[in-house]
Amino acid sequence: MSIPISEVVSRIPRSGIRDFFEIVQSMEDVISLGIGEPDFATPWNIREAAIHSLERGRTGYTSNLGLPRFRRAISTYIKGHLGVSYEPLGEILVSVGVSEALDVALRALLNPGDEVLYHEPCYVSYSPSILLAGGRGRAIPTKWEENFILKASDVEKAIGPRTRVLMLNFPTNPSGATIPPEELERIAAICVKYHLVVLTDEIYSELTYDGASHHTIAAQPGMKERTILLHGLSKAFAMTGWRIGFACGPTEIIEAMMKIHQYAILCAPTMGQEAGIEALERGEPAVAAMRREYEMRRNVIVRSLNDMGLECVKPRGAFYVFPKVSGTGLSGRDFSMRLLQEHKVAVVPGDAFGSNCGDHVRCSYATSLDQIKVAMTRMAEFVDSLRG
Numbered sequence: 001m002s003i004p005i006s007e008v009v010s011r012i013p014r015s016g017i018r019d020f021f022e023i024v025q026s027m028e029d030v031i032s033l034g035i036g037e038p039d040f041a042t043p044w045n046i047r048e049a050a051i052h053s054l055e056r057g058r059t060g061y062t063s064n065l066g067l068p069r070f071r072r073a074i075s076t077y078i079k080g081h082l083g084v085s086y087e088p089l090g091e092i093l094v095s096v097g098v099s100e101a102l103d104v105a106l107r108a109l110l111n112p113g114d115e116v117l118y119h120e121p122c123y124v125s126y127s128p129s130i131l132l133a134g135g136r137g138r139a140i141p142t143k144w145e146e147n148f149i150l151k152a153s154d155v156e157k158a159i160g161p162r163t164r165v166l167m168l169n170f171p172t173n174p175s176g177a178t179i180p181p182e183e184l185e186r187i188a189a190i191c192v193k194y195h196l197v198v199l200t201d202e203i204y205s206e207l208t209y210d211g212a213s214h215h216t217i218a219a220q221p222g223m224k225e226r227t228i229l230l231h232g233l234s235k236a237f238a239m240t241g242w243r244i245g246f247a248c249g250p251t252e253i254i255e256a257m258m259k260i261h262q263y264a265i266l267c268a269p270t271m272g273q274e275a276g277i278e279a280l281e282r283g284e285p286a287v288a289a290m291r292r293e294y295e296m297r298r299n300v301i302v303r304s305l306n307d308m309g310l311e312c313v314k315p316r317g318a319f320y321v322f323p324k325v326s327g328t329g330l331s332g333r334d335f336s337m338r339l340l341q342e343h344k345v346a347v348v349p350g351d352a353f354g355s356n357c358g359d360h361v362r363c364s365y366a367t368s369l370d371q372i373k374v375a376m377t378r379m380a381e382f383v384d385s386l387r388g
């Protein structure tokens, strides 16, 4: 007997990255620039805080919304980092990573058929999460020639009668794009004009380079009341495995999200929340050190890619570069497959991040400088062989 699967789930494709990484895992001596997670272990003071909480026997559930002390730490941190004030008791929900916050926010917002706009290339989960929440996703393509910046005029053009939500992610996975404050201001004005709710994924907001400061749309006039700000500890604090994220927004939406979270998850991991207090209160020096290291690696990888003749925008945030490889005569997918099979370097085909990205590959520099240098030498040999 075959068990019937829900129609929505059947319609969702497997992640384009998954099949590729199954091949990677079956090979030896591969250098992977494919993974979107820090190569650093969580800073020691944060790990120690978690150990200490275990020693004290803090192993039970927390409030559904999250530990009150952690929510106070989040409120103070977000005020300092992004300049927006949230009330710890009603405007913050602690989640199992940004992943869960994203899913719960969409489910709390959407009625069947509601439309959600997002800019492409984008993180692989956006489109499936919208579908799973009963919505319809509409991608707004951003262009390589424009540094993958989302333009307010393109947002306005994409708005239709069922559009309810705009999703933003700057710095962006996979392009590393950041957005100029003037453009953010224009997008905010459009959201106010068309009564859109904004879901802003700020997971890379600490990781900006060249001295650039980060701005969130939630801080724009008229936006706090229509924005759900999502953030978490995975990237800047090197805490992917702890599974801690959070959502900040108006009380009524946080309350609605809490209902879903309460029945589906109950609460985020207690040990992770205890560690999160230490991360947000005393983690900044470690974040700054990791940021310096990422910036240095970014400079090396961008220079190497340009030296081998691959067109590459210098990204100003996150820890990815997204070079265009079509000049070699190969699509991003063929380039990735042959680079892996012939030179044992794993990068992610660009089409995993959107239908307009088949000419690109994503390389992560969340891996050691030594590994990056070897990977770049191998990639240069590969590109030479294609030209030869």
Ligand code: PLP
Pocket: 036, 096, 097, 098, 099, 100, 123, 169, 172, 173, 201, 203, 232, 233, 234, 240, 244, 245
């Ligand atoms: N949002 C973006 C843009 C990401 O790149 C990722 C992970 O790669 C996530 C969310 C998921 O983060 P978390 O570990 O907090 O669930």
